[in-house]
Amino acid sequence: MGSWPFVGGFIGFMIVWAIINSWALANNAWDPYPYILLNLFLSMLAGLQGAILLIAAKRQDAIAAAMAQHDHDTNLKSKEEIDLLMAINSQQLEILRELQIFAAAANVRIDAGAGA
Template sequence: MADRLDTPKEDRRVWRPRLDPDFIGRGAEAFARFMGTGTFLLYMTGFVIVWVAINAVALFGLRWDPYPFILLNLFFSVQASYAAPLILLAQNRQDDRDRVALEHDRQRAARSLADTEFLAREMAGLRIALGEVATRDFVRSELRNLLEELTPEREDERAG
């Protein structure tokens, strides 16, 4: 089958894995969300207590990181070196979402303002137009006035 000019060619480099561009961002948000919980603090505290207990007292005959706990310190440094950028990435993604939501809110507020101004102009136009039309109250008052004017004439006719 001949190549068609109206369809794009597929990339022939199949050796490169295709990753979702937001995969790392979603992972960073999940990581940041988990690190901000009491569960993470509880797990980390338990891990440190077990680590120190095993290495300080040589429980079970194990002792791979003696007292200054340099390996544990190295683990914390590595964790911090990955945690800080992942948390910043999660914050940047949240800032982007907040910026988009704020822009949508501004657009919605502008549309609401325009709709409100339009309705105010329409109501003003209706009031001006209705100012020239007889309203129910106006017609009733005119009928009462006419009835009052006619009522004395009838009494004069009965008396005469």
């Protein structure tokens, strides 16, 4: 149940059953009041609805799984890029500290040279 072969088999079975009963009982009214025939068609409809809903649910699950995998892959790539940017940021901060030390030392020399 929940596949297209099931739907086809179910429809085929119902058609064969209806044809056999119609021909075998052609002289006798096998559905004198519409409730029996109505019950047959409602049963077929219920069987098809269940199968089609299962097919749709399976397809939706496959789509959701593919989307989740794509999200996971995107998150991993984003994490790698963020880690790279954080490493670059750390390097830039280290360079800035070195520049501040260098600038402070140069400023001391300038002040010392101006006082002379």
